[in-house]
Amino acid sequence: MTDKNDLMDKIVSLCKRRGFIFPGSEIYGGLAGTWDYGPYGVALKNNVKNLWWKMFVTDRGDMYGMDAAIIMNPKAWVASGHVSGFSDPLVECEKCHHRFRADQLENKDKCQDCGGKLGGERQFNMMFKTFVGATEDASSVSYLRPETAGGMFVNFKNILDSLHPKLPFGMGQIGKAFRNEIAPRDFVFRSREFEQMEVEYFVKPSEWEKSFDAWRQVMLEWCSAIGLEKSHVHELEVPDGERAHYSKRTIDFEFDYSFGKKELYGLAYRTDFDLKSHTALSNADLSYFDEETKERFIPHVIEPSLGVDRTILAVMTDAYREEEMNGEVRTYLAFKPAIAPIKVAVFPLLKNKPELVAKAREVFQMLRKEFSCEFDDNGNIGKRYRRQDEIGTVTTCTIDFETLEDDTVTLRDRDTAKQIRVKISDLKENIKKIIDEENLFS
Numbered sequence: 001m002t003d004k005n006d007l008m009d010k011i012v013s014l015c016k017r018r019g020f021i022f023p024g025s026e027i028y029g030g031l032a033g034t035w036d037y038g039p040y041g042v043a044l045k046n047n048v049k050n051l052w053w054k055m056f057v058t059d060r061g062d063m064y065g066m067d068a069a070i071i072m073n074p075k076a077w078v079a080s081g082h083v084s085g086f087s088d089p090l091v092e093c094e095k096c097h098h099r100f101r102a103d104q105l106e107n108k109d110k111c112q113d114c115g116g117k118l119g120g121e122r123q124f125n126m127m128f129k130t131f132v133g134a135t136e137d138a139s140s141v142s143y144l145r146p147e148t149a150g151g152m153f154v155n156f157k158n159i160l161d162s163l164h165p166k167l168p169f170g171m172g173q174i175g176k177a178f179r180n181e182i183a184p185r186d187f188v189f190r191s192r193e194f195e196q197m198e199v200e201y202f203v204k205p206s207e208w209e210k211s212f213d214a215w216r217q218v219m220l221e222w223c224s225a226i227g228l229e230k231s232h233v234h235e236l237e238v239p240d241g242e243r244a245h246y247s248k249r250t251i252d253f254e255f256d257y258s259f260g261k262k263e264l265y266g267l268a269y270r271t272d273f274d275l276k277s278h279t280a281l282s283n284a285d286l287s288y289f290d291e292e293t294k295e296r297f298i299p300h301v302i303e304p305s306l307g308v309d310r311t312i313l314a315v316m317t318d319a320y321r322e323e324e325m326n327g328e329v330r331t332y333l334a335f336k337p338a339i340a341p342i343k344v345a346v347f348p349l350l351k352n353k354p355e356l357v358a359k360a361r362e363v364f365q366m367l368r369k370e371f372s373c374e375f376d377d378n379g380n381i382g383k384r385y386r387r388q389d390e391i392g393t394v395t396t397c398t399i400d401f402e403t404l405e406d407d408t409v410t411l412r413d414r415d416t417a418k419q420i421r422v423k424i425s426d427l428k429e430n431i432k433k434i435i436d437e438e439n440l441f442s
């Protein structure tokens with residue numbers, strides 16, 4: 001029912017109207033490339049990040065979590081190659097001085113905004129510069145990290161020395177990254193401040209291919225765990241000459257966004273590039289000693305890198321549904337229960353019947369200790385269903401006159417709108433089953 005071209009407009013509008021995502025600093029006219037997550041947006045994002053942390057870090061026996069500083073010693077970005085090479089090609093209009101990313105222009109001679117002549121191409125470094133401390137000179141320049149990866153490479157030795165892991169093992173981190181994108185666009189797809197969920201997985205040089213394939217499978221499993229349609233995710237082998245400077249092999253996981261097939265995630269074989277470069281510049285010993293073979297060497301790295309914000313947009317795109325119901329269009333977000341911001345909403349059938357409201361509050365108090373839960377008595381029941389459907393609430397629980405007689409309530413399924421009657425004493429158990437995707441409504 002929804003045209004691909006206007007799907008993005010509908011998602012952006014729903015995100016704002018229902019409190020998922022707002023334009024950054026909106027009352028001041030916004031700030032290009034920044035977005036603020038509201039209550040449901042942050043709940044969705046936290047659920048995504050928690051699921052990632054569980055699947056990529058805590059459920060495995062070979063991963064160590066990290067939360068490194070965003071501002072690092074600038075030498076770290078010299079070693080990683082970002083100071084010299086993290087740039088995009090930029091052209092500027094000689095008339096209106098608007099700037100464009102040269103590789104995204106159809107016409108590289110004429111300005112798309114005023115028709116003026118475009119100047120020559122030059123490289124623009126995308127790292128945000130800042131000054132550390134009270135002096136603002138060259139010696140105090142540092143950068144906001146452009147990827148979370150750097151904080152893990154510089155802590156490789158700390159993990160070896162404090163936890164003594166054996167290869168293969170990895171480090172995982174979730175956090176903000178900053179890129180001064182020339183042309184931020186497509187809602188949260190390309191922004192200047194965003195979040196990444198990254199793994200740096202250290203292996204023996206001879207084992208990189210085996211590990212690369214294993215992580216590739218994990219990434220596909222992840223896509224299905226968050227509810228992305230299998231046929232909407234595509235793997236692209238990035239050819240020679242198009243990979244990042246540190247990578248010998250990269251697979252991009254692309255997603256069918258409403259504005260085209262675009263990169264969602266990347267999986268890269270970073271070789272020993274980073275640990276070797278940091279060794280050279282810091283003089284720290286970032287080698288690993290293999291007790292079995294008695295060999296000392298620099299491990300190689302496999303890096304699954306996932307953007308949180310691109311995940312949110314992909315999840316929204318695949319979850320968005322419109323359908324005819326009783327002569328009206330019903331919009332709902334068919335989130336996987338595990339990531340839905342609200343699992344259950346509790347309603348009294350009528351808000352002006354104190355006995356129904358009291359009973360509904362009692363049920364709400366019981367459920368909120370275990371589930372992310374909302375109480376809603378605004379407007380009529382149809383309106384409440386519409387609101388909960390639009391924020392993707394997994395199930396709703398209605399307290400009516402029958403409840404007062406036999407202690408049963410109605411549970412309604414978000415995706416089918418089917419209803420079942422359950423005892424309050426069995427309510428928690430039933431909701432758990434629904435969240436675990438057991439179909440109780442057939």
Ligand code: GAP
Pocket residue numbers: 146147148149179181188189190191192194195196198263264265266303305306307308309310
């Ligand atoms: N450490 C490797 C790395 O940073 P990348 O391909 O530049 O590789 C990894 O970025 C992921 O970060 C991307 O696949 C995407 O999900 C996300 N990402 C990158 N730039 C972004 C931007 N400007 N806005 C939102 N997400 C971005």
